[in-house]
Amino acid sequence: MTEIKTQLHTVLDTIKSATNKAQRPHQSVQLLAVSKTWPADDLRKIAEMGQHCFGENYLQEALTKIAALSDLDLEWHFIGPIQSNKTKDIAAHFDWVQSIDRIKIARRLSDQRPLNVDKLNICIQVNIDDEASKSGVNSDEVLNLAEQISQLDNLELRGLMIIPQKTDDVQKQQSSFHKAQALFSQLAALYPSVDTLSMGMSGDMEAAIAQGSTMVRIGTALFGNRHTLTGQ
Numbered sequence: 001m002t003e004i005k006t007q008l009h010t011v012l013d014t015i016k017s018a019t020n021k022a023q024r025p026h027q028s029v030q031l032l033a034v035s036k037t038w039p040a041d042d043l044r045k046i047a048e049m050g051q052h053c054f055g056e057n058y059l060q061e062a063l064t065k066i067a068a069l070s071d072l073d074l075e076w077h078f079i080g081p082i083q084s085n086k087t088k089d090i091a092a093h094f095d096w097v098q099s100i101d102r103i104k105i106a107r108r109l110s111d112q113r114p115l116n117v118d119k120l121n122i123c124i125q126v127n128i129d130d131e132a133s134k135s136g137v138n139s140d141e142v143l144n145l146a147e148q149i150s151q152l153d154n155l156e157l158r159g160l161m162i163i164p165q166k167t168d169d170v171q172k173q174q175s176s177f178h179k180a181q182a183l184f185s186q187l188a189a190l191y192p193s194v195d196t197l198s199m200g201m202s203g204d205m206e207a208a209i210a211q212g213s214t215m216v217r218i219g220t221a222l223f224g225n226r227h228t229l230t231g232q
């Protein structure tokens with residue numbers, strides 16, 4: 001078996017044991033394979049083993065892979081920063097966008113979503129620790145943005161995407177995840193379509209699952225260390 005296939009098994013096992021520990025069903029946490037910088041052939045290897053959801057940060061790179069893998073039934077999530085001039089292609093080629101932090105971008109995506117496909121699934125990116133130079137809305141702006149997004153015809157509000165501050169302090173990390181979970185519960189109580197708390201990466205997926213994550217976004221633990229970052 002190739003290394004990537006072995007790593008997929010390891011990640012799925014980690015998710016399983018973390019859900020067990022949290023006394024949650026295994027299926028309550030989805031794996032998003034974050035494939036930025038990796039070639040389509042690497043994605044194909046784990047797609048053939050049943051991996052369905054892939055996350056990409058850079059539009060041009062993503063479009064090449066989406067085309068190369070169009071013979072497979074995959075779900076594509078855009079998780080990177082979005083400039084206005086990219087919304088048309090994102091609306092046309094992705095199933096989910098997790099990195100929404102401005103109504104202007106949401107409006108463009110809704111306007112540009114082709115009518116012959118399902119609504120575009122949306123997560124609001126939250127800057128849960130109110131870090132100064134980080135993208136995402138602050139916690140106190142989430143409900144307002146959600147209300148505006150919920151009125152757009154071609155978008156479906158699905159939940160929140162969280163990137164907590166980098167820290168080795170386990171208590172701080174837990175407190176960020178816990179805050180995110182509380183905000184998510186509040187949102188889910190208001191909008192029946194909200195079912196996704198996208199939280200947890202290679203270094204903190206177990207802690208995120210313990211605090212209620214429903215989707216972990218895993219790059220390094222699946223594909224290995226990224227050597228280069230491609231530009232847009």
Ligand SMILES: *Cc1c(COP(=O)(O)O)cnc(C)c1O
Pocket residue numbers: 034036057079080163201202203217218219220221
């Ligand atoms: C790159 C990236 C990830 C994956 O991070 P790893 O630590 O490699 O698992 C998850 N989420 C976002 C938004 C990313 O940009």
